Amino acid sequence: xxxxxxxxxxxxxxxxxxxxxxxxxxLTVTGFVPREIGKLFFEGAVVGQxxxxxxxxIATPYILTSIATVVSFRVGMFxxxxxxxxxxxxxxxxxxxYKFTSLGHIPHVSLCIAIAIITGSLWMLLPAxxxxxxxxxxxxxxIILNFVAVLFVSYMANGPFRADPIAPATPRILETAExxxxxxxxxxxxxxxxxxxxxxxxYFILKxxxxxxxxxxxxxxxxxxxxxxxxxYLGIPSDRSAIxxxxxxxxxxxxAGGIEILGNARYFYQELLFNQGFDGILIxxxxxxxxxxxxxxxLFWSALRNGGLFVDYKTExxxxxxxxxxxxxxxxxxxxxxxxxxxxFKFVRKLDAFFTRKIK
Amino acid sequence: xxxxxxxxxxxVKNITKSYPGVTANDSVDFKVLKGEIHALxxxxxxxxxxxxKILYGIEQPDSGEIFINDKSVEINKVxxxxxxxxxxxxxxxxxxxxxxxxxxxxxxxEPRNSRGFIDWDKLNSEVSNIAKKYxxxxxxxxxxxxxxxxxxxxxxxxxxxxxxxxxxxxDEPTAVLTPQETDELFEVIRSxxxxxKTVIFITHKxxxxxxxxxxVTVMRDGKVQGVSDTKNTSPEELAKLMVGREVFMQVEKxxxxxxxxxxxxxxxxxxxxxxxxxxxxxxxxxxKGEIVGIAGVDGNGQTELVEALSGLRPTSKGEVIFDGKNxxxxxxxxxxxxxxxHVPEDRANTGLNLKLDIWENLxxxxxxxxxxxxxxxxxxxxxxxxxNNLREKFDIRTPGVFVRTGSLSGGNQQxxxxxxxxxxxxxxxxASQPTRGVDIGNIEAIHKQxxxxxxxxxxxxxxxxxxxxxxSVADRVAVIYEGExxxxxxxxxxxxxxxxxxxxxxxx
Ligand SMILES: Nc1ncnc2c1ncn2[C@@H]1O[C@H](COP(=O)(O)OP(=O)(O)OP(=O)(O)O)[C@@H](O)[C@H]1O
Ligand SMILES: [Mg+2]
Numbered sequence: 001x002x003x004x005x006x007x008x009x010x011x012x013x014x015x016x017x018x019x020x021x022x023x024x025x026x027l028t029v030t031g032f033v034p035r036e037i038g039k040l041f042f043e044g045a046v047v048g049q050x051x052x053x054x055x056x057x058i059a060t061p062y063i064l065t066s067i068a069t070v071v072s073f074r075v076g077m078f079x080x081x082x083x084x085x086x087x088x089x090x091x092x093x094x095x096x097x098y099k100f101t102s103l104g105h106i107p108h109v110s111l112c113i114a115i116a117i118i119t120g121s122l123w124m125l126l127p128a129x130x131x132x133x134x135x136x137x138x139x140x141x142x143i144i145l146n147f148v149a150v151l152f153v154s155y156m157a158n159g160p161f162r163a164d165p166i167a168p169a170t171p172r173i174l175e176t177a178e179x180x181x182x183x184x185x186x187x188x189x190x191x192x193x194x195x196x197x198x199x200x201x202x203y204f205i206l207k208x209x210x211x212x213x214x215x216x217x218x219x220x221x222x223x224x225x226x227x228x229x230x231x232x233y234l235g236i237p238s239d240r241s242a243i244x245x246x247x248x249x250x251x252x253x254x255x256a257g258g259i260e261i262l263g264n265a266r267y268f269y270q271e272l273l274f275n276q277g278f279d280g281i282l283i284x285x286x287x288x289x290x291x292x293x294x295x296x297x298x299l300f301w302s303a304l305r306n307g308g309l310f311v312d313y314k315t316e317x318x319x320x321x322x323x324x325x326x327x328x329x330x331x332x333x334x335x336x337x338x339x340x341x342x343x344x345f346k347f348v349r350k351l352d353a354f355f356t357r358k359i360k
Numbered sequence: 361x362x363x364x365x366x367x368x369x370x371x372v373k374n375i376t377k378s379y380p381g382v383t384a385n386d387s388v389d390f391k392v393l394k395g396e397i398h399a400l401x402x403x404x405x406x407x408x409x410x411x412x413k414i415l416y417g418i419e420q421p422d423s424g425e426i427f428i429n430d431k432s433v434e435i436n437k438v439x440x441x442x443x444x445x446x447x448x449x450x451x452x453x454x455x456x457x458x459x460x461x462x463x464x465x466x467x468x469x470e471p472r473n474s475r476g477f478i479d480w481d482k483l484n485s486e487v488s489n490i491a492k493k494y495x496x497x498x499x500x501x502x503x504x505x506x507x508x509x510x511x512x513x514x515x516x517x518x519x520x521x522x523x524x525x526x527x528x529x530x531d532e533p534t535a536v537l538t539p540q541e542t543d544e545l546f547e548v549i550r551s552x553x554x555x556x557k558t559v560i561f562i563t564h565k566x567x568x569x570x571x572x573x574x575x576v577t578v579m580r581d582g583k584v585q586g587v588s589d590t591k592n593t594s595p596e597e598l599a600k601l602m603v604g605r606e607v608f609m610q611v612e613k614x615x616x617x618x619x620x621x622x623x624x625x626x627x628x629x630x631x632x633x634x635x636x637x638x639x640x641x642x643x644x645x646x647x648k649g650e651i652v653g654i655a656g657v658d659g660n661g662q663t664e665l666v667e668a669l670s671g672l673r674p675t676s677k678g679e680v681i682f683d684g685k686n687x688x689x690x691x692x693x694x695x696x697x698x699x700x701x702h703v704p705e706d707r708a709n710t711g712l713n714l715k716l717d718i719w720e721n722l723x724x725x726x727x728x729x730x731x732x733x734x735x736x737x738x739x740x741x742x743x744x745x746x747x748n749n750l751r752e753k754f755d756i757r758t759p760g761v762f763v764r765t766g767s768l769s770g771g772n773q774q775x776x777x778x779x780x781x782x783x784x785x786x787x788x789x790x791a792s793q794p795t796r797g798v799d800i801g802n803i804e805a806i807h808k809q810x811x812x813x814x815x816x817x818x819x820x821x822x823x824x825x826x827x828x829x830x831x832s833v834a835d836r837v838a839v840i841y842e843g844e845x846x847x848x849x850x851x852x853x854x855x856x857x858x859x860x861x862x863x864x865x866x867x868x
Contacts, residue, residue: 208737208738208740209733209736209737209738210727210728210733210736210737210738211736213720213727213738216716217713217716217724218713219715220713220715220716229672229706229709229710230709230710230711230712230713230724231713232672232692233670233672233692233704233710233711234692234696234724234725235671235691235692235693235694235695235696237691349420349422350422352380
């Protein structure tokens with residue numbers, strides 16, 4: 001794995017400043033007072049109980065989908081289909097949420113979560129098998145499956161699972177299936193804790209267990225795809241690692257969708273829009289393909305998003321501006337060439353060496 | 361080289377470059393005269409590759425100055441180096457496998473026709489012309505997947521010449537070449553110099569230094585140890601400067617005492633990746649307490665034979681009996697469990713995962729065993745202790761085991777593979793090109809270890825393109841040609857010339 005270095009911090013910092021500069025110009029040109037918008041933005045992101053809770057709540061699916069990306073990339077599989085798994089997991093979590101009527105809270109919620117994970121995971125079985133046994137690129141098959149997933153859940157919400165005669169939607173999940181919301185002023189729910197636990201668990205499994213070692217042995221980086229000869233040379237069945245990695249990745253995607261339903265939406269409806277599966281890929285790369293990196297990057301990302309939502313809500317500034325700014329920032333952070341070109345400056349090299357030594 | 365006006369092509373003054381925990385170049389002064397062949401030698405991790413990467417703009421020095429043709433320059437990117445007429449051929453080739461030679465050579469600089477499209481005919485003919493001029497025999501239309509290592513290397517050289525390089529840097533170009541290909545490369549180098557080019561040549565083979573270079577610079581621990589005219593020095597002196605002690609290039613060993621049979625290969629047939637027959641009706645026995653060598657020009661079925669024995673490639677016909685069991689159906693892991701270790705010829709893609717940390721590569725064959733892990737959980741303390749022991753025992757030069765394996769110098773990467781495989785105390789070690797890219801001091805150490813393994817009653821199957829290596833380490837040698845054994849020889853009873861004939865498939 002590429003390791004974090006001072007250069008990354010510098011790029012993030014410089015990227016933020018440049019982005020703020022661009023924001024300043026954009027806002028001024030469109031007739032706003034940048035300083036006030038900035039204040040609102042900051043408030044929306046991290047000031048006050050309600051905003052903080054909302055930021056954390058938004059972060060939950062990002063944490064899970066970015067970790068889903070981390071797992072798949074590090075076994076050497078380019079899984080682009082996490083969004084599809086999210087839809088499938090969400091749909092079946094909703095189904096289990098209204099279908100099982102005689103369960104207690106803990107058993108019911110656990111069952112729903114398990115079903116979200118399993119269905120999201122099974123959704124990735126086909127591309128994994130196609131890759132291993134037929135050599136079909138998982139990039140292509142998972143992209144296609146994303147479309148299939150959208151059509152499939154929309155059909156199910158409109159057909160077999162439809163309850164509402166007016167709107168195409170499933171019944172509301174039972175109270176026993178709900179992930180607990182703790183505060184009256186926010187949808188923040190226990191799903192967040194699940195996501196954080198998953199982040200640490202993934203870190204532990206990837207780095208500290210023989211199972212994780214076997215998963216990573218054939219990949220462990222952005223480039224260098226399955227199948228690597230190293231794992232087969234060691235006698236680690238690399239096919240099995242690739243399939244397992246895809247299933248875990250899909251399962252985490254399913255979990256993200258499930259938590260969205262059980263904690264926030266509480267029923268599945270046809271127009272429900274998930275895109276965290278795609279953003280998760282970017283976030284994972286920003287987090288250097290480390291689970292904890294993904295966790296931190298998700299929190300950062302959500303703070304920016306929530307700040308943007310707040311500005312959108314309070315002012316006439318359009319939400320698109322925020323999306324543009326976020327993209328610019330991501331552009332900087334993921335620009336590896338920029339990062340390595342910083343090598344040119346002596347002080348960067350010095351500081352880099354200094355910090356790396358400090359960490360060790 | 362004309363004696364009257366000696367000009368310098370390259371001069372670096374006081375170059376220092378550190379990576380976290382290592383000073384790869386420590387106040388290095390290095391000077392290369394115009395029109396000379398300058399050899400750069402030194403131990404693994406001495407800083408040779410780092411120095412030439414700085415010249416080629418891949419790495420930036422922390423301090424120091426560079427002069428090209430007596431002009432002070434700052435080479436902050438590869439484009440700048442190319443502009444200054446510097447070309448480099450890396451140890452690992454950077455070619456697009458599905459492209460032809462000409463497409464690779466022209467990549468990014470293709471000639472255009474009047475409508476702005478790539479003028480393929482012109483490119484092909486330009487490439488042919490340069491190739492002819494320097495005696496670099498390459499078919500411009502040959503795809504790189506179908507090209508031998510020697511041809512790939514010539515393509516890399518052509519790539520630099522196409523970009524008008526006057527100063528050529530070759531980083532361990534002969535490590536992957538057969539002796540014949542090396543001779544051909546030397547011809548090319550000489551013709552380059554005749555055309556007024558300057559060549560910097562990194563190698564671990566002192567024989568080559570003596571043969572081809574005009575001057576030689578020795579590095580150790582990031583510092584320059586000495587510079588001299590090649591004709592005023594000797595391999596012994598160079599070795600001593602490199603390693604800091606006397607090196608015995610002659611391997612010392614007792615007579616082998618073979619006991620029971622541990623490997624029996626019976627009438628084995630193996631196909632290569634393209635489906636062609638690579639190993640034909642091959643039979644061989646290896647006993648405990650002996651080192652059996654396989655000599656031959658690269659590409660005569662050695663790769664496929666070794667892969668078949670280690671379980672990486674299916675066999676078509678025949679039997680492989682290991683320690684009394686037919687291991688045909690055994691997976692690579694099961695073979696390892698049965699006591700078979702394997703040092704593969706390709707360390708970068710097979711023997712290592714360069715993206716993993718050093719410790720992760722060192723425990724690749726043992727991580728699942730107690731005390732390195734218990735109940736599936738890796739004991740970091742034990743793993744790190746184990747890795748540090750291996751690092752010390754096998755002299756792996758690194759600031760620590762939590763470093764990415766890819767950042768090790770080439771020879772040190774090889775030592776990671778050797779350390780992992782030999783530390784398992786296997787019944788049989790199949791070692792394929794075990795000292796490729798390793799410096800002479802460590803070659804000596806690895807040879808000693810192989811002999812120790814033998815003397816402890818275990819077996820070794822040594823496959824090497826280095827004739828000297830097989831002949832001095834192995835107790836009996838099979839010469840392989842086009843997938844068949846030409847002859848079994850006793851290394852003591854046969855001379856180089858006779859071996860040359862056998863390796864060409866000529867039997868007396
Ligand atoms: N990218 C890097 N990151 C960290 N350390 C590095 C990096 N590149 C090289 N080093 C370290 O710098 C030192 C010099 O390495 P270099 O590759 O120059 O050695 P070398 O003389 O070419 O050795 P060899 O003969 O084995 O190829 C080594 O200790 C190596 O581990
Ligand atoms: Mg080197």
